[in-house]
Each structure stands twice: as structure tokens, then as C-alpha cells.
Amino acid sequence: MRAGAAAGRVSPLVTGETALLSSLRFNDSNPNMDRRGFGVWDRDVCLGTALLDLPQRSNPTAAELDVNVPPQYRGRGVGGALLRHSLDVAGSQGRTLITGELNIPGKQAIEDSDGGRFLLRHGFVSAHTEERLMLELPATVPAHDVPDGYSTVAWVGVPPARWLDSFAEMQTLMGRDVPTGDLGLEPPVRTGPEVAAGQQRLADQGYGLVTALVLGPAGSPVAYSMMFVPGDDPAHVIQDDTFVLRAHRGHGLGTVAKAANLGQLTEHFPQTRYVHTWTAEVNDAMRTINERFGFRAVETMHAMKLVTG
Numbered sequence: 001m002r003a004g005a006a007a008g009r010v011s012p013l014v015t016g017e018t019a020l021l022s023s024l025r026f027n028d029s030n031p032n033m034d035r036r037g038f039g040v041w042d043r044d045v046c047l048g049t050a051l052l053d054l055p056q057r058s059n060p061t062a063a064e065l066d067v068n069v070p071p072q073y074r075g076r077g078v079g080g081a082l083l084r085h086s087l088d089v090a091g092s093q094g095r096t097l098i099t100g101e102l103n104i105p106g107k108q109a110i111e112d113s114d115g116g117r118f119l120l121r122h123g124f125v126s127a128h129t130e131e132r133l134m135l136e137l138p139a140t141v142p143a144h145d146v147p148d149g150y151s152t153v154a155w156v157g158v159p160p161a162r163w164l165d166s167f168a169e170m171q172t173l174m175g176r177d178v179p180t181g182d183l184g185l186e187p188p189v190r191t192g193p194e195v196a197a198g199q200q201r202l203a204d205q206g207y208g209l210v211t212a213l214v215l216g217p218a219g220s221p222v223a224y225s226m227m228f229v230p231g232d233d234p235a236h237v238i239q240d241d242t243f244v245l246r247a248h249r250g251h252g253l254g255t256v257a258k259a260a261n262l263g264q265l266t267e268h269f270p271q272t273r274y275v276h277t278w279t280a281e282v283n284d285a286m287r288t289i290n291e292r293f294g295f296r297a298v299e300t301m302h303a304m305k306l307v308t309g
Helices: 002-006 017-025 078-092 114-121 161-177 192-204 253-268 284-293
Strands: 033-042 045-055 062-068 097-105 125-136 151-156 208-215 221-229 236-244 274-280 296-307
Touching: 002 062, 017 033, 033 078, 045 078, 062 078, 097 114, 097 125, 125 284, 151 253, 161 192, 161 208, 161 221, 161 236, 192 208, 208 253, 221 253, 236 253, 253 284, 274 284
Parallel strands: 062 097, 236 274
Antiparallel strands: 033 045, 045 062, 097 296, 125 274, 125 296, 151 208, 208 221, 221 236
């Protein structure tokens, strides 16, 4: 999987072995997602892989598919076989909207990449684009002030119980607010217990969880930023959500949250070297914040979709 997913890319971020196998091993206890893994084999050599994710609590007609074939095995029908099998399984589960991510260096056209040509040939279209940005550490945190009446609280690991419900509510609002183009997916509604269980699953898969909240004048959370440190490759960090409630925007709280979290990261995970994040090209506010921190674009992620019914 890694050999196929990383080929031809700049500093790719690929799920590590421990996290992947853990997610498959404990799939039956995950109430949110049913993950299926498939491979094409020539005796004891794996020629290609597919991961099929079937949401269980939201988007009941959708599935996410990731097919990877190393360059030396391409052109032999391996990807097509994996795609057909995955679509058959998805169809048997009532899934008619198939999505997947295509990562292309720089501003390269879809049809100029092996993966792009493969997906276009099988009927997929690009429904949304985001830039993958990378920040090299140590980084210079931009000058920022915490506005009067606001404060920050941060932690490493699973969120403390007192913040779970507020944290879940902001994640729900984040899902509704973030640009997703023409994918046609409904953002899930998060609850405190679901967030706790999801974060615990990530911790069990070896991820270090780094989170910062910004508290408003009333003492309740109004913004957050979250990072995941893969246990298999802690040099590369995933910058996940950064979100500010609409009523509190315009005060630089996105920068405050990211700066607090970056401080936590360097303190608790000094071995980290790169932070990766994804930002929609139409998300001007977050693009501006990322530029202030020194993130640079390294590739374009196309969210591809196929409607089968």
C-alpha cells in the first residue's frame, strides 16, 4: 500500500503499518466505520491493495475507496480488479456514492498522473480540491496576542471529560462549515461519547493526540486546533481541524489555537520534523493563517467521486 500511495509524490503522508493493521484488527468494535481491506496476490507477493470504508452512522449510501498499486505492477489489470471487487462489495451494502482521494504533485493536471487517468477511465470525477501544505520544524510562530477575556487550555491524549460535549459540538459545526465542493456528503453529528471513543481508538492505533482549546469570556470553548502524531513515523504530523465559532471570528483565535498547539507539539514530541495540513483553495481565512505560520503547498488533493446508482 505504501509503495503505491507514495510513488511520485513529495514527502507523502501514508498511514503506517501499526495504525492500519490496528484499525482492521478492531474493525468490529468501531461503531462509526466498517473498513474492508483487499489485496491482489501473486503467490506471496502483494501486487496492489484496496481499502473500502463504509460509514455506519452517517451517509448510509456512501463509501470511501483507496486503491494503490506500486509502479512496477501497474498496467496488468491489478487496479481494475481491486476496483471492481470493491464496487461489488459496496453495492452489496447499498452504497451508490463512492469517493476517494487523489494526490497530485503541485498543480499537475489529473490526466497527467497514473492515478488520475485510472480514476477518470473508470468514471470518477473531481468534486473538490484542497492543497496539502507542509510546515518544516522548528518553525517561527507568528506574533499574536490572546485577546482580553480569552484564554487557552491544552492537553496531550484523549480529551478531558469536562470538555467533551463542547468539543463534540464544535466538531459538528466544523463539519458543516468546512468547504467540501460537490461531494454530496452530509456532515456527521458528533456527541461527547463518540468523540471520546474515536480519540481513544486513535490513541490505541499509536497516534499521539495534541489539542488546544480557546475559551471565551464566559469560560466556554470557542475555538480549537488538533494534531495527530503517527506512532509509526513521528517525524510527520497531521494537522487536523482548526475551527473558530462564527460569533468569535475576527479576533485572531485561529492563530492563537494553532500557536498553542504547536507549542505543545514541540514540547511533548521533539522528534517531529514536518506538519502536514489540507486547506480548500476557497478557504481564504485558513489559507492566510497557514501562510503566516510558514506552510508551503506541496501537492493538490482531488476528492474524486463516482455515482453508481
